[in-house]
Amino acid sequence: MARIDLVDLAHSYGGNDADPTSFALKPVTMTWRQGGAYALLGPSGCGKTTLLNLISGIVTPSRGQILFDGVDITPLSTRKRNIAQVFQFPVIYDTMTVGQNLAFPLRNRGVPKAEIDARVAQIANLLDLTPDLNRKATRLTADAKQKISLGRGLVRSDVAAVLFDEPLTVIDPELKWQLRSKLKALHRDLDLTMIYVTHDQTEALTFADTVVVMHDGRVVQSGTPAELFDKPAHTFVGYFIGSPGMNIVPAEVRGREARIDGHVIGLNRSYDSLPSGAKIEIGVRPEFVDIAPPAPGLLSANIDRIDDLGRVRFARVRIGDAKFAARVPPGLSIPEKSAGLKFDPSRVHVYADSLLVEGTA
Amino acid sequence: MDKTINQKAWFLVLPVFLVVAFSAILPLMTVVNYSMQDTFGNNQFFWNGVGWFKELLDPTTDLGERFFASLWRNLFFSAVILAIEVPLGIVVALSMPRDGWRVAACLVILALPLLIPWNVVGTIWQIFGRPDIGLLGYVLNNIGINYNYVSNEFDAWVTVIVMDVWHWTSLVALLCYAGLKSIPDAYYQAAQIDGASRWAVFTAIQLPKMNRVLLIAVLLRFMDSFMIYTEPFVVTGGGPGNSTTFVSIELVKIALGQFDLGKAAALSLVYNLIIIIVCWIFYTVMTNAGSERPASKGVA
Structure with a gap:
C-alpha cells in the first residue's frame, strides 16, 4: 500500500529523442493517494494503457520518475x-487448477502455506470461485477465466496498487455490471489502491471516485464524476463524458455575453481578458438547454431531429451553422420546425483553445 | 428441389483413383501377395499362407530373431535420440532471440542441416569420423581417445546418434520456436507481475503452451528415426556385425541381399502396421489433449 507519485513522467515508443508531439504519454505530474479508486478514461490510443504499463514497470519511461511512498x-x-x-x-496458467492459479503470485513470493490458503479462500469467496477451486482453469468459460485473472x-x-487494463472487455454485458459492483465492493473490503483503465464512461464513472480523463497522450482533467460533468476543464472532457456530449460551439464572447451567429446568450460571469487570437468556444451540456415554443426573448433554432432515449428526449437543432443538442422537457409537444432555446446561464462555460476559462464574477 | 444428375463428375475423381491405385494400393497388394508365397526365382511362386508371419513373430527362428533384434535396436535408437533431441531442441528454441535480424540469421542456420540430402549427411559423417582422414576421428585418436566406428560397436552407435542429433535437432527447435512465438506477451507480463521465476515461467507458461508442437515434434522424430535407413547405412552399413542394423536395413538385406521376397514382404507389412498403430496412438493423444474432458468432481 502506498501513495504513488508521477513526476514529470513521459514516454515515447520511438525513444527519448523522438518528436515531443509524438509522445505516447506527454509529461504528467500527479499523485494517486493510498486506497483510492481511480479510473483512467479516454479513447483508444490516448496513452492510458501506456501510463498503466509505466506504473507496473512493463514499460520503462523515456523521462521522469515514479515514486511509491516517496521512494x-x-x-x-x-x-x-x-x-x-x-x-x-484472461491470462491463466493452463496446467494449474483455479486455486493454484490464485495462489501463484503468493507462492512465488514465499508466503507461508497457511496464509496462502486463507487468502485464496477469501478471494475465491469474494469472486464466487469457491466451487471451482479444484478444477483445471483451462476448462472454464472466458468469464470465469477473467475472474481468475482478477x-x-x-x-x-501488500501491493502498492492493483491496475486493471480494460478487464471487462471479454465479459458479457449482463455479468459486467455484477463484476463491476463486485470490484467496487472489493475495493471497500480490501483497502487497495485501484487504477482502472477503460474507454467506457459508464464503467469509469460507476467504478471510480476519481476519474482521470486522458486525450492524445495528456491528462486533461482529473476529478470526481460530478466535477467532470459540471465543469469540464477541457472541451474534450465535455464532449467525451455525457451522452450526448457537451455542446461545444464557436462563439464571440465579450463581457457577459456570448454571440452565436448574431444571437446573444447571457453568461453568469464576465470574460473580459480572453487571450487574443485564441479559438473561443462556449460549452453547455444538452441537459441545461431546454427546448421551448418559439417566443420573443428566446434564441430561435431549427429542429433537425428528435432522439427519444425513452427516459428523456433530446432535440438536435441548429442556430445558423452551429449544431446543438437540447433537452425536450417532459410533456412538451414538439414544435414543427423551429423552437426557442432556453439556456441556463450558470451552466454555460467558455473555452479558449479548448481550455476552460474562469470568468470573473 | 430436384437433384441434378450429372455423372460426368466421376471423370474429375477418376484421375485421383488411378493415381492412388497405381502409387499405393497396387504396390501394397503386390506386397500382400508376396507375403503369402515363396519363390525360388524364375517367376515361380508357391503358396505359403501365413507361414512367413508365423516365422517372423517367433523369435526362435532365424527370421524372427533377426526381426526382433533389429526392432529392439531400432526402438532403443529412437528412445535415445528423442531423449536428446527434444530437450535440446527446447533449450535451443528458448535461447533464440525473439526479434530483430538475429531471428532470421538463427532460422537460416538452424534450417541448414534440414536441407542436406540424407545420404550426403551420411557421407559427411562417414568421412568426418574416419580416423585416417576425418577431422573428428583424427583429432579424437590424437588426443588419446581410441575411436573407430568401423570396428567398435559403441563408437558406431555414438556416431549414428550424434549424426541424427546434428541432423534433426533443428526441426524440434524450429517447431518449439513457433510454439513459443505464439504465446501472447500478456502471459509474460502477467508472470512478471505475479513474480514468477524464470523456471516458473517455463513450467507454467512456455511448456504447457508448447505441448501441442512438442507432440508433433515427438511424432515426426519418432517416425523418422523408426524408419531410418540412409544415414546409418552410408556410415556403418549396419555394422560392426549387426550392431547398427535397424529394421529398414534388415528389411533391405532380406529383400535385396537374399532375395527372400516372401519374408521381406511379411516383415514390411508388420513394420507398416507398427507405424500405423503408433501414428494412431499419437493422433488420438493429440486430438484429446486439446478437448474438454469431463470436469473433475472435486469441490473445495
Whole structure:
C-alpha cells in the first residue's frame, strides 16, 4: 500500500529523442493517494494503457520518475515493484487448477502455506470461485477465466496498487455490471489502491471516485464524476463524458455575453481578458438547454431531429451553422420546425483553445 | 428441389483413383501377395499362407530373431535420440532471440542441416569420423581417445546418434520456436507481475503452451528415426556385425541381399502396421489433449 507519485513522467515508443508531439504519454505530474479508486478514461490510443504499463514497470519511461511512498522505483523491474495488474484478456496458467492459479503470485513470493490458503479462500469467496477451486482453469468459460485473472490481481494484500487494463472487455454485458459492483465492493473490503483503465464512461464513472480523463497522450482533467460533468476543464472532457456530449460551439464572447451567429446568450460571469487570437468556444451540456415554443426573448433554432432515449428526449437543432443538442422537457409537444432555446446561464462555460476559462464574477 | 444428375463428375475423381491405385494400393497388394508365397526365382511362386508371419513373430527362428533384434535396436535408437533431441531442441528454441535480424540469421542456420540430402549427411559423417582422414576421428585418436566406428560397436552407435542429433535437432527447435512465438506477451507480463521465476515461467507458461508442437515434434522424430535407413547405412552399413542394423536395413538385406521376397514382404507389412498403430496412438493423444474432458468432481 502506498501513495504513488508521477513526476514529470513521459514516454515515447520511438525513444527519448523522438518528436515531443509524438509522445505516447506527454509529461504528467500527479499523485494517486493510498486506497483510492481511480479510473483512467479516454479513447483508444490516448496513452492510458501506456501510463498503466509505466506504473507496473512493463514499460520503462523515456523521462521522469515514479515514486511509491516517496521512494523512486523507476529503475526497478516489474517483479520488484509490488504491483498487481489485470489484463484485457484472461491470462491463466493452463496446467494449474483455479486455486493454484490464485495462489501463484503468493507462492512465488514465499508466503507461508497457511496464509496462502486463507487468502485464496477469501478471494475465491469474494469472486464466487469457491466451487471451482479444484478444477483445471483451462476448462472454464472466458468469464470465469477473467475472474481468475482478477483474483490473481487481488490476492496479494501488500501491493502498492492493483491496475486493471480494460478487464471487462471479454465479459458479457449482463455479468459486467455484477463484476463491476463486485470490484467496487472489493475495493471497500480490501483497502487497495485501484487504477482502472477503460474507454467506457459508464464503467469509469460507476467504478471510480476519481476519474482521470486522458486525450492524445495528456491528462486533461482529473476529478470526481460530478466535477467532470459540471465543469469540464477541457472541451474534450465535455464532449467525451455525457451522452450526448457537451455542446461545444464557436462563439464571440465579450463581457457577459456570448454571440452565436448574431444571437446573444447571457453568461453568469464576465470574460473580459480572453487571450487574443485564441479559438473561443462556449460549452453547455444538452441537459441545461431546454427546448421551448418559439417566443420573443428566446434564441430561435431549427429542429433537425428528435432522439427519444425513452427516459428523456433530446432535440438536435441548429442556430445558423452551429449544431446543438437540447433537452425536450417532459410533456412538451414538439414544435414543427423551429423552437426557442432556453439556456441556463450558470451552466454555460467558455473555452479558449479548448481550455476552460474562469470568468470573473 | 430436384437433384441434378450429372455423372460426368466421376471423370474429375477418376484421375485421383488411378493415381492412388497405381502409387499405393497396387504396390501394397503386390506386397500382400508376396507375403503369402515363396519363390525360388524364375517367376515361380508357391503358396505359403501365413507361414512367413508365423516365422517372423517367433523369435526362435532365424527370421524372427533377426526381426526382433533389429526392432529392439531400432526402438532403443529412437528412445535415445528423442531423449536428446527434444530437450535440446527446447533449450535451443528458448535461447533464440525473439526479434530483430538475429531471428532470421538463427532460422537460416538452424534450417541448414534440414536441407542436406540424407545420404550426403551420411557421407559427411562417414568421412568426418574416419580416423585416417576425418577431422573428428583424427583429432579424437590424437588426443588419446581410441575411436573407430568401423570396428567398435559403441563408437558406431555414438556416431549414428550424434549424426541424427546434428541432423534433426533443428526441426524440434524450429517447431518449439513457433510454439513459443505464439504465446501472447500478456502471459509474460502477467508472470512478471505475479513474480514468477524464470523456471516458473517455463513450467507454467512456455511448456504447457508448447505441448501441442512438442507432440508433433515427438511424432515426426519418432517416425523418422523408426524408419531410418540412409544415414546409418552410408556410415556403418549396419555394422560392426549387426550392431547398427535397424529394421529398414534388415528389411533391405532380406529383400535385396537374399532375395527372400516372401519374408521381406511379411516383415514390411508388420513394420507398416507398427507405424500405423503408433501414428494412431499419437493422433488420438493429440486430438484429446486439446478437448474438454469431463470436469473433475472435486469441490473445495
